[in-house]
Amino acid sequence: MKIVVDAMGGDYAPIETVKGAVLAARELGIEIILVGDEHKIKLELAAHDTTNLLISVVHAEEVIEMGEAPAVAIRKKKNSSIVVGTRLVKDGLGDAIVSAGNTGAAMGSALLGFGRIKGIHRPAIASVLPTIKGISLLLDIGANAVCDPQNLMQFAVMGNIYSNKILGVDKPRVGLLNIGEEETKGNPVYLEAFQLIKECNLNFIGNVEGREITGGVADVIVCDGFVGNVVIKFGEGLARDLMSMIKEELRKNVFVKIGAALVFSQAKGLKKRIDYAEYGGAPLLGVNGVCIICHGSSDSRAIKNSIRFARECVAIDVVKSIKESIGENLNGDDSSADR
Numbered sequence: 001m002k003i004v005v006d007a008m009g010g011d012y013a014p015i016e017t018v019k020g021a022v023l024a025a026r027e028l029g030i031e032i033i034l035v036g037d038e039h040k041i042k043l044e045l046a047a048h049d050t051t052n053l054l055i056s057v058v059h060a061e062e063v064i065e066m067g068e069a070p071a072v073a074i075r076k077k078k079n080s081s082i083v084v085g086t087r088l089v090k091d092g093l094g095d096a097i098v099s100a101g102n103t104g105a106a107m108g109s110a111l112l113g114f115g116r117i118k119g120i121h122r123p124a125i126a127s128v129l130p131t132i133k134g135i136s137l138l139l140d141i142g143a144n145a146v147c148d149p150q151n152l153m154q155f156a157v158m159g160n161i162y163s164n165k166i167l168g169v170d171k172p173r174v175g176l177l178n179i180g181e182e183e184t185k186g187n188p189v190y191l192e193a194f195q196l197i198k199e200c201n202l203n204f205i206g207n208v209e210g211r212e213i214t215g216g217v218a219d220v221i222v223c224d225g226f227v228g229n230v231v232i233k234f235g236e237g238l239a240r241d242l243m244s245m246i247k248e249e250l251r252k253n254v255f256v257k258i259g260a261a262l263v264f265s266q267a268k269g270l271k272k273r274i275d276y277a278e279y280g281g282a283p284l285l286g287v288n289g290v291c292i293i294c295h296g297s298s299d300s301r302a303i304k305n306s307i308r309f310a311r312e313c314v315a316i317d318v319v320k321s322i323k324e325s326i327g328e329n330l331n332g333d334d335s336s337a338d339r
Helices: 016-027 038-045 071-076 080-090 103-114 149-165 186-200 209-217 225-250 254-265 268-273 298-317 318-326 334-338
Strands: 002-006 031-038 053-060 095-099 123-129 134-139 173-177 203-209 220-222 282-285 291-293
Touching: 002 016, 002 298, 016 031, 016 038, 016 053, 016 095, 031 080, 031 134, 031 209, 038 053, 053 080, 071 149, 080 095, 080 103, 095 103, 095 149, 095 298, 103 282, 103 291, 123 209, 123 225, 134 149, 134 225, 149 173, 149 186, 149 209, 149 220, 149 268, 149 318, 173 186, 173 209, 173 225, 220 282, 282 318, 291 298, 298 318
Parallel strands: 002 031, 002 095, 031 053, 095 291, 134 220, 173 203, 173 220
Antiparallel strands: 123 134, 123 282, 282 291
Protein backbone atom coordinates (compact mmCIF):
# COMPACT_ATOMS: atom_id res chain seq x y z
CA MET A 1 0.00 0.00 0.00
CA LYS A 2 1.21 3.48 -0.91
CA ILE A 3 -0.19 6.59 0.77
CA VAL A 4 0.46 9.93 -0.94
CA VAL A 5 0.95 12.88 1.42
CA ASP A 6 0.69 16.53 0.41
CA ALA A 7 3.86 17.54 2.23
CA MET A 8 3.31 21.27 1.68
CA GLY A 9 -0.28 21.40 2.95
CA GLY A 10 -1.04 22.77 6.41
CA ASP A 11 -0.01 25.52 8.79
CA TYR A 12 3.11 23.65 9.90
CA ALA A 13 4.20 22.11 6.61
CA PRO A 14 6.57 20.66 5.67
CA ILE A 15 8.02 20.16 9.19
CA GLU A 16 5.02 18.44 10.77
CA THR A 17 3.81 16.68 7.62
CA VAL A 18 7.20 15.09 7.05
CA LYS A 19 7.55 14.15 10.71
CA GLY A 20 4.08 12.60 10.69
CA ALA A 21 4.87 10.68 7.51
CA VAL A 22 8.05 9.28 9.07
CA LEU A 23 6.12 8.21 12.17
CA ALA A 24 3.49 6.51 10.01
CA ALA A 25 6.05 4.73 7.84
CA ARG A 26 7.82 3.47 10.96
CA GLU A 27 4.77 2.45 13.00
CA LEU A 28 2.49 1.21 10.23
CA GLY A 29 5.10 -0.30 7.93
CA ILE A 30 3.61 1.23 4.79
CA GLU A 31 5.08 3.15 1.89
CA ILE A 32 4.74 6.94 1.90
CA ILE A 33 5.08 9.25 -1.10
CA LEU A 34 5.76 12.85 -0.08
CA VAL A 35 4.77 15.44 -2.68
CA GLY A 36 6.06 19.01 -2.70
CA ASP A 37 9.25 21.04 -2.79
CA GLU A 38 11.89 18.29 -3.05
CA HIS A 39 14.67 20.40 -1.50
CA LYS A 40 12.62 21.39 1.55
CA ILE A 41 11.24 17.89 2.05
CA LYS A 42 14.66 16.26 1.91
CA LEU A 43 16.02 18.78 4.41
CA GLU A 44 13.27 17.75 6.83
CA LEU A 45 13.79 14.05 6.15
CA ALA A 46 17.46 14.47 7.02
CA ALA A 47 16.43 15.35 10.57
CA HIS A 48 14.91 11.88 11.07
CA ASP A 49 16.17 8.33 11.00
CA THR A 50 14.59 6.90 7.86
CA THR A 51 16.66 3.72 7.75
CA ASN A 52 14.62 0.88 6.23
CA LEU A 53 11.58 3.15 5.81
CA LEU A 54 9.73 3.21 2.48
CA ILE A 55 9.57 6.96 1.87
CA SER A 56 9.99 8.61 -1.52
CA VAL A 57 9.67 12.19 -2.74
CA VAL A 58 7.89 13.51 -5.83
CA HIS A 59 8.69 17.11 -6.68
CA ALA A 60 5.92 19.68 -7.05
CA GLU A 61 7.08 23.24 -7.49
CA GLU A 62 3.84 25.02 -6.55
CA VAL A 63 1.71 25.28 -3.41
CA ILE A 64 -1.95 26.28 -3.13
CA GLU A 65 -2.11 28.57 -0.12
CA MET A 66 -4.94 28.51 2.43
CA GLY A 67 -6.37 31.85 1.33
CA GLU A 68 -6.51 31.14 -2.40
CA ALA A 69 -9.76 30.54 -4.25
CA PRO A 70 -9.71 26.75 -4.84
CA ALA A 71 -11.24 26.64 -8.33
CA VAL A 72 -8.91 29.32 -9.67
CA ALA A 73 -5.83 27.92 -7.93
CA ILE A 74 -6.38 24.39 -9.25
CA ARG A 75 -6.56 25.68 -12.81
CA LYS A 76 -3.55 27.98 -12.48
CA LYS A 77 -1.32 25.75 -10.35
CA LYS A 78 -1.38 22.42 -12.13
CA ASN A 79 2.01 21.57 -10.58
CA SER A 80 0.90 22.23 -6.99
CA SER A 81 1.50 19.54 -4.38
CA ILE A 82 -2.20 18.70 -3.94
CA VAL A 83 -2.89 18.46 -7.68
CA VAL A 84 0.24 16.38 -8.38
CA GLY A 85 -0.50 14.13 -5.40
CA THR A 86 -4.07 13.50 -6.56
CA ARG A 87 -2.79 12.75 -10.05
CA LEU A 88 -0.45 10.09 -8.64
CA VAL A 89 -3.41 8.30 -7.04
CA LYS A 90 -5.52 8.68 -10.17
CA ASP A 91 -2.73 7.12 -12.24
CA GLY A 92 -2.47 4.15 -9.86
CA LEU A 93 0.89 5.16 -8.38
CA GLY A 94 -0.67 5.62 -4.94
CA ASP A 95 -3.71 4.24 -3.11
CA ALA A 96 -4.91 7.32 -1.22
CA ILE A 97 -4.04 10.95 -0.67
CA VAL A 98 -3.77 12.84 2.63
CA SER A 99 -3.70 16.64 2.78
CA ALA A 100 -3.86 19.28 5.51
CA GLY A 101 -3.84 22.06 2.94
CA ASN A 102 -6.60 24.18 1.39
CA THR A 103 -9.79 22.14 1.93
CA GLY A 104 -11.49 23.44 -1.19
CA ALA A 105 -8.44 22.66 -3.29
CA ALA A 106 -8.21 19.14 -1.88
CA MET A 107 -11.87 18.55 -2.61
CA GLY A 108 -11.68 20.11 -6.07
CA SER A 109 -8.61 18.06 -6.99
CA ALA A 110 -10.32 14.87 -5.84
CA LEU A 111 -13.46 15.70 -7.82
CA LEU A 112 -11.50 16.44 -10.98
CA GLY A 113 -9.06 13.59 -10.54
CA PHE A 114 -11.27 10.79 -9.21
CA GLY A 115 -14.75 11.87 -10.33
CA ARG A 116 -17.90 11.18 -8.34
CA ILE A 117 -19.31 7.78 -7.54
CA LYS A 118 -22.17 7.04 -9.92
CA GLY A 119 -25.39 8.39 -8.48
CA ILE A 120 -23.80 10.84 -6.06
CA HIS A 121 -24.59 14.51 -6.77
CA ARG A 122 -22.13 16.03 -4.30
CA PRO A 123 -19.41 14.60 -2.05
CA ALA A 124 -19.38 15.26 1.69
CA ILE A 125 -16.63 15.59 4.27
CA ALA A 126 -17.31 13.34 7.26
CA SER A 127 -15.78 13.85 10.69
CA VAL A 128 -15.72 11.67 13.79
CA LEU A 129 -16.93 13.39 16.96
CA PRO A 130 -16.40 12.14 20.53
CA THR A 131 -19.57 11.61 22.59
CA ILE A 132 -20.30 10.35 26.09
CA LYS A 133 -21.18 6.98 24.54
CA GLY A 134 -18.27 6.70 22.10
CA ILE A 135 -18.19 8.46 18.73
CA SER A 136 -20.59 9.83 16.13
CA LEU A 137 -20.06 10.68 12.47
CA LEU A 138 -20.99 14.21 11.38
CA LEU A 139 -21.40 15.12 7.71
CA ASP A 140 -21.10 17.40 5.83
CA ILE A 141 -18.57 19.57 7.66
CA GLY A 142 -17.63 21.97 4.90
CA ALA A 143 -17.75 20.62 1.36
CA ASN A 144 -21.17 22.10 0.56
CA ALA A 145 -22.32 25.33 2.18
CA VAL A 146 -25.70 25.06 0.45
CA CYS A 147 -27.49 21.74 -0.05
CA ASP A 148 -30.80 20.54 -1.45
CA PRO A 149 -32.91 17.75 0.12
CA GLN A 150 -31.47 15.12 -2.23
CA ASN A 151 -27.92 16.02 -1.16
CA LEU A 152 -28.80 15.58 2.52
CA MET A 153 -30.46 12.24 1.82
CA GLN A 154 -27.37 11.03 -0.02
CA PHE A 155 -25.16 12.18 2.87
CA ALA A 156 -27.31 10.06 5.17
CA VAL A 157 -26.84 6.99 2.97
CA MET A 158 -23.06 7.45 2.65
CA GLY A 159 -22.71 8.19 6.37
CA ASN A 160 -24.64 5.04 7.19
CA ILE A 161 -22.37 2.94 4.98
CA TYR A 162 -19.22 4.49 6.41
CA SER A 163 -20.37 4.12 10.01
CA ASN A 164 -21.18 0.46 9.42
CA LYS A 165 -18.24 -0.61 7.25
CA ILE A 166 -15.42 1.53 8.67
CA LEU A 167 -16.47 2.38 12.23
CA GLY A 168 -18.04 -1.03 12.81
CA VAL A 169 -21.47 0.16 14.00
CA ASP A 170 -24.26 -2.36 13.54
CA LYS A 171 -27.39 -0.67 12.16
CA PRO A 172 -26.20 2.92 12.70
CA ARG A 173 -28.77 5.34 14.09
CA VAL A 174 -29.06 8.16 11.55
CA GLY A 175 -30.29 11.60 12.63
CA LEU A 176 -30.92 14.89 10.81
CA LEU A 177 -29.49 17.91 12.65
CA ASN A 178 -32.33 20.38 13.11
CA ILE A 179 -33.75 23.13 15.34
CA GLY A 180 -36.25 20.79 16.98
CA GLU A 181 -37.10 17.11 17.32
CA GLU A 182 -40.53 17.40 15.76
CA GLU A 183 -40.98 16.27 12.16
CA THR A 184 -42.48 19.66 11.29
CA LYS A 185 -39.41 21.67 12.37
CA GLY A 186 -36.86 23.25 10.05
CA ASN A 187 -36.74 25.12 6.76
CA PRO A 188 -38.22 23.70 3.52
CA VAL A 189 -34.95 21.97 2.57
CA TYR A 190 -34.74 20.10 5.88
CA LEU A 191 -38.47 19.31 5.91
CA GLU A 192 -38.19 17.61 2.52
CA ALA A 193 -34.88 15.95 3.45
CA PHE A 194 -36.60 14.45 6.51
CA GLN A 195 -39.16 12.73 4.30
CA LEU A 196 -36.54 11.50 1.81
CA ILE A 197 -34.35 10.01 4.54
CA LYS A 198 -37.41 8.51 6.20
CA GLU A 199 -38.18 6.61 2.99
CA CYS A 200 -34.67 5.16 2.80
CA ASN A 201 -33.70 1.75 4.11
CA LEU A 202 -31.93 3.29 7.12
CA ASN A 203 -32.28 3.22 10.88
CA PHE A 204 -33.53 6.81 10.84
CA ILE A 205 -34.29 8.24 14.29
CA GLY A 206 -35.56 11.62 13.06
CA ASN A 207 -34.35 15.10 13.95
CA VAL A 208 -31.48 15.66 16.36
CA GLU A 209 -30.97 18.96 18.18
CA GLY A 210 -27.56 20.56 18.67
CA ARG A 211 -27.53 19.86 22.41
CA GLU A 212 -27.91 16.13 21.72
CA ILE A 213 -24.84 15.77 19.50
CA THR A 214 -22.40 14.94 22.31
CA GLY A 215 -24.98 12.77 24.06
CA GLY A 216 -24.45 9.99 21.54
CA VAL A 217 -28.11 9.76 20.53
CA ALA A 218 -27.13 9.11 16.90
CA ASP A 219 -24.26 7.31 15.19
CA VAL A 220 -24.58 9.43 12.04
CA ILE A 221 -25.66 13.08 12.08
CA VAL A 222 -26.50 14.78 8.79
CA CYS A 223 -26.44 18.49 7.97
CA ASP A 224 -25.27 20.91 5.28
CA GLY A 225 -21.62 21.94 5.18
CA PHE A 226 -22.21 25.43 6.56
CA VAL A 227 -23.89 24.15 9.72
CA GLY A 228 -21.48 21.22 10.07
CA ASN A 229 -18.40 23.41 9.83
CA VAL A 230 -19.73 25.75 12.51
CA VAL A 231 -20.60 22.82 14.77
CA ILE A 232 -17.22 21.12 14.53
CA LYS A 233 -15.19 24.30 14.99
CA PHE A 234 -17.36 25.39 17.91
CA GLY A 235 -16.82 21.97 19.48
CA GLU A 236 -13.05 22.17 19.02
CA GLY A 237 -12.91 25.63 20.55
CA LEU A 238 -15.18 24.68 23.44
CA ALA A 239 -13.13 21.60 24.33
CA ARG A 240 -9.88 23.55 24.20
CA ASP A 241 -11.10 26.55 26.17
CA LEU A 242 -13.05 24.51 28.72
CA MET A 243 -9.89 22.59 29.61
CA SER A 244 -8.05 25.92 29.98
CA MET A 245 -10.76 27.35 32.24
CA ILE A 246 -10.75 24.24 34.42
CA LYS A 247 -6.97 24.42 34.80
CA GLU A 248 -7.18 28.12 35.67
CA GLU A 249 -9.76 27.50 38.41
CA LEU A 250 -7.82 24.58 39.84
CA ARG A 251 -4.66 26.68 40.22
CA LYS A 252 -6.20 29.28 42.54
CA ASN A 253 -4.85 27.88 45.80
CA VAL A 254 -2.29 25.32 46.92
CA PHE A 255 -4.78 22.78 48.27
CA VAL A 256 -6.75 22.78 45.05
CA LYS A 257 -3.48 22.45 43.10
CA ILE A 258 -2.65 19.24 44.96
CA GLY A 259 -6.07 17.81 44.19
CA ALA A 260 -5.84 19.01 40.61
CA ALA A 261 -2.53 17.21 40.14
CA LEU A 262 -4.18 13.96 41.18
CA VAL A 263 -7.23 14.57 39.01
CA PHE A 264 -5.31 15.51 35.87
CA SER A 265 -2.98 12.53 36.25
CA GLN A 266 -6.07 10.37 35.81
CA ALA A 267 -7.65 12.55 33.11
CA LYS A 268 -5.29 11.72 30.25
CA GLY A 269 -7.93 9.48 28.73
CA LEU A 270 -10.42 12.35 28.63
CA LYS A 271 -7.94 14.68 26.95
CA LYS A 272 -7.23 11.99 24.38
CA ARG A 273 -10.95 11.48 23.67
CA ILE A 274 -11.53 15.15 22.85
CA ASP A 275 -8.32 15.73 20.89
CA TYR A 276 -9.04 15.90 17.14
CA ALA A 277 -5.49 14.74 16.40
CA GLU A 278 -6.40 11.29 17.74
CA TYR A 279 -9.06 10.82 15.06
CA GLY A 280 -6.90 11.84 12.12
CA GLY A 281 -8.42 13.48 9.07
CA ALA A 282 -11.89 13.46 7.58
CA PRO A 283 -12.72 11.35 4.51
CA LEU A 284 -14.26 12.96 1.45
CA LEU A 285 -17.15 10.58 0.78
CA GLY A 286 -18.72 10.33 -2.65
CA VAL A 287 -15.61 10.59 -4.82
CA ASN A 288 -14.22 7.59 -6.68
CA GLY A 289 -11.04 7.40 -4.62
CA VAL A 290 -9.72 7.82 -1.08
CA CYS A 291 -9.02 11.41 -0.06
CA ILE A 292 -8.42 12.29 3.60
CA ILE A 293 -8.67 15.98 4.47
CA CYS A 294 -6.86 17.04 7.64
CA HIS A 295 -7.22 19.99 9.96
CA GLY A 296 -5.11 22.92 8.76
CA SER A 297 -3.27 23.07 12.10
CA SER A 298 -2.47 19.35 12.13
CA ASP A 299 0.71 18.36 13.94
CA SER A 300 2.78 15.26 13.25
CA ARG A 301 0.50 13.06 15.39
CA ALA A 302 -2.58 14.19 13.48
CA ILE A 303 -0.82 13.55 10.16
CA LYS A 304 0.29 10.10 11.31
CA ASN A 305 -3.25 9.19 12.40
CA SER A 306 -4.65 10.55 9.13
CA ILE A 307 -2.32 8.26 7.20
CA ARG A 308 -3.45 5.38 9.39
CA PHE A 309 -7.03 6.35 8.65
CA ALA A 310 -6.31 6.40 4.91
CA ARG A 311 -4.77 2.95 5.14
CA GLU A 312 -7.93 1.62 6.81
CA CYS A 313 -10.16 3.15 4.14
CA VAL A 314 -8.09 1.49 1.42
CA ALA A 315 -7.85 -1.85 3.23
CA ILE A 316 -11.60 -2.09 3.78
CA ASP A 317 -12.29 -0.45 0.40
CA VAL A 318 -14.83 2.13 1.52
CA VAL A 319 -15.30 3.33 -2.07
CA LYS A 320 -16.39 -0.13 -3.18
CA SER A 321 -18.72 -0.43 -0.19
CA ILE A 322 -20.46 2.82 -1.12
CA LYS A 323 -20.73 1.77 -4.76
CA GLU A 324 -22.27 -1.59 -3.87
CA SER A 325 -24.77 -0.13 -1.42
CA ILE A 326 -25.69 3.11 -3.12
CA GLY A 327 -28.32 1.81 -5.52
CA GLU A 328 -30.44 0.43 -2.71
CA ASN A 329 -31.46 3.90 -1.54
CA LEU A 330 -30.47 6.43 -4.17
CA ASN A 331 -32.74 7.42 -6.99
CA GLY A 332 -30.58 10.26 -8.27
CA ASP A 333 -29.56 10.89 -11.86
CA ASP A 334 -26.73 8.49 -12.66
CA SER A 335 -25.24 10.98 -15.05
CA SER A 336 -24.35 13.15 -12.05
CA ALA A 337 -21.08 11.27 -11.80
CA ASP A 338 -19.99 12.89 -15.05
CA ARG A 339 -21.12 16.45 -14.30
